[in-house]
Amino acid sequence: MSDEPQPRVRVTGPPRRRADVVRPAGAREIDAESALGEVFMRSLLREQLVLALQVIAALGLTVGLLPLVFHLFPSLGDVRVGPMPVAWLLLGVLTYPWLVLLGWLYIRRAESNERDFADLVGSVLPEDDR
Amino acid sequence: MNTGILPGVVAVVLVSIATLAIGTFGLRISRTTSDFLVASRTVRPRLNASAIGGEYLSAASFLGVAGLLLTFGAEMLWYPVGWTAGYLVLLVLVAAPLRRSGAYTLPDFAEARLGSRGVRKLCSVLVVGIGWLYLLPQFQGAGVTLRATIDAPQWAGSLVVALVVLASVSPGGMRSITFVQAFQYWLKLTALLIPVFVLLAVWMADGAADPASAAPASWSIPLATPGGGIGLYTTYSLIIATFLGTMGLPHVVVRFYTNPDGRAARRTTLAVLGLLGIFYVLPPVYGALGRIYAPDLVASGSDTLVLELPSLMVGGVLGEVLTGLVTAGAFAAFLSTSSGLTIAVAGVLSQDVTGRRWGTHRLGGVAAFRVAAVIAVVVPLLMSLPAQDVAVARTVGLAFAVTASTFAPLLMLGIWWRGLTPTGAVAGLLVGGLGSGAAVAWTLGTSPSSGWAAALLGQPAAWSVPASILTMVVVSRLTAATVPAHAGRFMVRLHTPEAVDLQR
Numbered sequence: 031m032s033d034e035p036q037p038r039v040r041v042t043g044p045p046r047r048r049a050d051v052v053r054p055a056g057a058r059e060i061d062a063e064s065a066l067g068e069v070f071m072r073s074l075l076r077e078q079l080v081l082a083l084q085v086i087a088a089l090g091l092t093v094g095l096l097p098l099v100f101h102l103f104p105s106l107g108d109v110r111v112g113p114m115p116v117a118w119l120l121l122g123v124l125t126y127p128w129l130v131l132l133g134w135l136y137i138r139r140a141e142s143n144e145r146d147f148a149d150l151v152g153s154v155l156p157e158d159d160r
Numbered sequence: 161m162n163t164g165i166l167p168g169v170v171a172v173v174l175v176s177i178a179t180l181a182i183g184t185f186g187l188r189i190s191r192t193t194s195d196f197l198v199a200s201r202t203v204r205p206r207l208n209a210s211a212i213g214g215e216y217l218s219a220a221s222f223l224g225v226a227g228l229l230l231t232f233g234a235e236m237l238w239y240p241v242g243w244t245a246g247y248l249v250l251l252v253l254v255a256a257p258l259r260r261s262g263a264y265t266l267p268d269f270a271e272a273r274l275g276s277r278g279v280r281k282l283c284s285v286l287v288v289g290i291g292w293l294y295l296l297p298q299f300q301g302a303g304v305t306l307r308a309t310i311d312a313p314q315w316a317g318s319l320v321v322a323l324v325v326l327a328s329v330s331p332g333g334m335r336s337i338t339f340v341q342a343f344q345y346w347l348k349l350t351a352l353l354i355p356v357f358v359l360l361a362v363w364m365a366d367g368a369a370d371p372a373s374a375a376p377a378s379w380s381i382p383l384a385t386p387g388g389g390i391g392l393y394t395t396y397s398l399i400i401a402t403f404l405g406t407m408g409l410p411h412v413v414v415r416f417y418t419n420p421d422g423r424a425a426r427r428t429t430l431a432v433l434g435l436l437g438i439f440y441v442l443p444p445v446y447g448a449l450g451r452i453y454a455p456d457l458v459a460s461g462s463d464t465l466v467l468e469l470p471s472l473m474v475g476g477v478l479g480e481v482l483t484g485l486v487t488a489g490a491f492a493a494f495l496s497t498s499s500g501l502t503i504a505v506a507g508v509l510s511q512d513v514t515g516r517r518w519g520t521h522r523l524g525g526v527a528a529f530r531v532a533a534v535i536a537v538v539v540p541l542l543m544s545l546p547a548q549d550v551a552v553a554r555t556v557g558l559a560f561a562v563t564a565s566t567f568a569p570l571l572m573l574g575i576w577w578r579g580l581t582p583t584g585a586v587a588g589l590l591v592g593g594l595g596s597g598a599a600v601a602w603t604l605g606t607s608p609s610s611g612w613a614a615a616l617l618g619q620p621a622a623w624s625v626p627a628s629i630l631t632m633v634v635v636s637r638l639t640a641a642t643v644p645a646h647a648g649r650f651m652v653r654l655h656t657p658e659a660v661d662l663q664r
Contacts, residue, residue: 054661057661057662060652060656060662071648071655074656075655089403093241094399097395097396100381100383107380108377108380115234115372116380117381117382118234121382122237122444126433126436126438129244129248129437130434130437132248133247133248136251137430144656144657147657
């Protein structure tokens with residue numbers, strides 16, 4: 031029994047890149063950390079950060095303003111929509127679809143930014159394959 | 161509550177058996193080490209989102225929120241809103257880069273980004289501290305649940321959860337836990353959703369009384385008591401803690417590494433947003449109906465509202481079945497969150513404490529993990545025995561304040577700013593961690609009081625988060641010469657899509 035060879039262990043990893051493909055110029059610039067590669071990276075980072083801050087601003091200017099609005103106009107506490115106080119409707123129900131919508135918009139724009147970046151540095155990103 | 165202990169017992173036993181059975185099923189298809197640690201990084205977004213939801217919706221969400229809403233009203237809606245919005249902030253700031261970093265835990269990320277063992281050690285200490293602070297209310301809630309449903313002594317529920325968690329975590333592994341957690345999300349949703357239909361039907365049949373009529377005016381205003389400047393401060397501080405704290409939770413971060421790539425990490429996060437949104441619509445219904453049907457619970461601590469409302473509103477067999485269902489959901493909540501946290505804490509402890517050489521002895525990997533799991537569970541279990549009177553959702557809220565003041569600045573600056581240095585990170589983590597930690601210890605250790613000092617210490621995020629970020633930036637600027645040499649290369653790895661062929 032112990033003479034049997036050990037079962038072969040398979041080591042898995044990310045797919046190997048094919049050696050015969052000529053790597054695009056943009057990717058080489060980034061790998062070499064040249065000035066041009068630096069420009070590519072900075073523009074990607076800036077676009078994604080600006081996008082993220084836009085989403086956070088949209089969140090802050092809607093949901094984030096509610097405490098201030100209720101602080102300034104406490105009479106809103108008496109407003110009803112059907113049987114629900116308006117605060118319960120806004121925070122208990124409507125906030126959630128709004129968060130999902132913001133997330134969905136963010137993903138669309140972030141992936142489009144990444145596709146633009148991929149085109150720029152010269153490789154092809156698969157089209158949306160969800 | 162002596163009358164119907166049967167549904168509670170049945171529910172607890174069934175959930176425990178189902179958890180262990182699904183875990184065992186997962187073990188069969190869990191073959192490789194990679195399966196064990198990261199489910200081979202092949203978990204699809206939908207399954208992964210269910211698993212994150214299952215792990216994330218803790219006792220605080222299942223029991224605590226409805227009880228706080230019953231007593232305090234709209235101001236407590238900020239807890240579920242913040243816990244969900246935290247995933248939106250996580251999505252836009254850290255989801256894809258964190259997956260692309262290749263880090264498995266927060267200490268891994270810190271070490272990879274900053275190239276420093278010191279930062280790693282500090283992060284490990286913080287993960288363990290935050291994990292224990294978060295486990296504490298889970299065990300407390302389990303005690304409350306079993307006392308309310310089957311009249312067991314308070315410590316019994318904590319002990320049962322601790323034992324089931326240990327039994328499922330030690331042989332477990334990420335692949336099987338993924339299925340368990342996903343199952344528990346849907347169980348929790350069902351356990352709240354089905355009773356809601358019945359309860360709303362009863363409410364309509366009774367003439368649809370107005371829940372707000374019996375409540376004070378502040379019940380309809382989403383500002384913390386006592387209102388005014390202090391109320392505004394407390395509310396915004398809670399918003400900062402929950403919006404930013406989510407990204408630093410150790411058990412959430414570990415799950416992101418099971419995604420195949422950055423795109424999948426984003427999609428997973430969006431699905432989590434949807435799943436949490438569906439779930440969090442339900443606790444307010446219990447809170448509002450409780451105002452009409454459970455006025456006795458308003459004044460007393462009300463973590464048991466969700467458990468008691470079905471039997472208060474619906475009698476007979478149907479009431480008992482519904483009670484069994486919500487008990488099952490509550491128990492699933494303790495189990496899933498506790499096992500996720502135990503894995504995260506035990507993983508760090510086994511790397512940095514129990515796996516080290518002690519004298520002439522050195523434990524092997526699996527043994528070290530098991531010893532670490534025992535330590536990870538026993539310490540908060542002992543802590544949960546004396547501190548019995550703090551509302552579950554509040555303790556969890558304090559844990560969020562600590563993560564928002566420590567790991568959130570580290571992740572945000574580490575991902576978006578090349579200039580972060582190891583010294584700057586350590587200084588910021590210490591300022592944020594000691595500041596918010598001292599405030600939390602003071603709040604848990606003293607009796608509740610009012611005034612600005614109590615507000616500042618009871619809800620520290622609004623000052624401790626900016627202090628932490630500012631310290632990281634200023635100290636990093638002062639030590640700019642020690643920016644890690646690989647920072648630029650690491651930024652390429654974090655932000656470029658996997659399909660672009662680059663050296664990472």
